[in-house]
Amino acid sequence: MTTKTLRGGGLSVRYAPRAALVVLGLLLAALALSVVLVGSGDFPMTPAEVLDTLLGNGTPVQEFAVTELRLPRVLVALLVGAALALGGAVFQSISRNPLGSPDVIGFGQGASVGALTVIVLFQGSAVATALGAVGGGVLTGVVIYLLAWKRGVHGYRLVLVGIGAAAMLTSVIHYLITKASLVDATRATLWMTGSLEGRDWTQFWPLLAVSCVLVPLVLGHGRALRMLEMGDDAAYALGVKVERTRIVLMASAVLLVAVATSAAGPIVFVSLSAPQLARRLTRAPGPNLAASAVMGSALLLGADWIATNAFGDRRLPVGVVTGVLGGCYLLWLLVSERRAGRI
Secondary structure (H helix, E strand, O other), X not given: OOOEEEEEOOEEEEEOHHHHHHHHHHHHHHHHHHHHHHOOOOOOOOHHHHHHHHOOOOOHHHHHHHHHHHHHHHHHHHHHHHHHHHHHHHHHHHHOOOOOOOOOXXXXXXXXXXXXXXXXXXXXXXXXXXXHHHHHHHHHHHHHHHHHEXXXXXXXXXXXXXXXXXXXXXXXXXXXXXXXXXXXXXXXXXXXXXXXXXXXXXXXXXXXXHHHHHHHHHHHOHHHHHHHOOOHHHHHHOOOOHHHHHHHHHHHHHXXXXXXXXXXXXXXXXXXXXXXXXXXXXXXXXXXXHHHHHHHHXXXXXXXXXXXXXXXXXOOOHHHHHHHHHHXXXXXXXXXXXXXXOO
């Protein structure tokens, strides 16, 4: 990997030109998709009209359609995609396993159990459901970490414990749905598909507040996370406080995934595929946190465009599209890992 050093004002920053270009390109793609999605719908608008409206030059109808109906949905998609991808990048790096994704090792299922418990047993509101998802995700993260602990957290042990927890939590999800009334079961099923429909500013602002705290925290630990990929002994030798760093990163990743799930439901496979696609594009070692975040946003926005425009008048939940695309990617990943002799 080629790196360059940017110097100025007595400071110097090393960066990889290819990785920087990939991040910039993905960011531009995500912004372009955002404009296209804001202009899509029963009241279509051109990209120029969308930009004019965002600058305050639109008609009252255009301003209502953009600022009240479509913009918050797109902003939620941007933040949810980035949060899921960052969570996936952290866990894949800590476990040193491309299958170490939150929706594979149980954290997404834990958030779903928390949300369904509120829906089925307490008939809770949307806010209570979101809080239940966060609580379920955090509790699952604590339990999996404790079960995987044995003089440290080994990557394969974390993955195996997580897969077992995911299987048990999936059974709990099915049990809760069978115990629910018809109305609650319908509501639970709709939530479980993962969707951006009806998302507004009430979902965006809490998600933004959490992201403003946790995203810089995770990015700030990028170098330490890269050292952890080399093994605990090497990280200790390089001055990394291994266990404290691992706990901070895992807690941040669990919270990011739980809050993203509370905002849009369990949107699967973004956490799995975005970090791996970002790594292949940048061709750079390490977790590639920034590239993973913008890749997650671009992936979720692209999947949402497919869900709303590729099937005529029938709109699909975005979780259905990510599930199909992610399932195909997972099969390809398993085949490639097997051919490489790693599984």
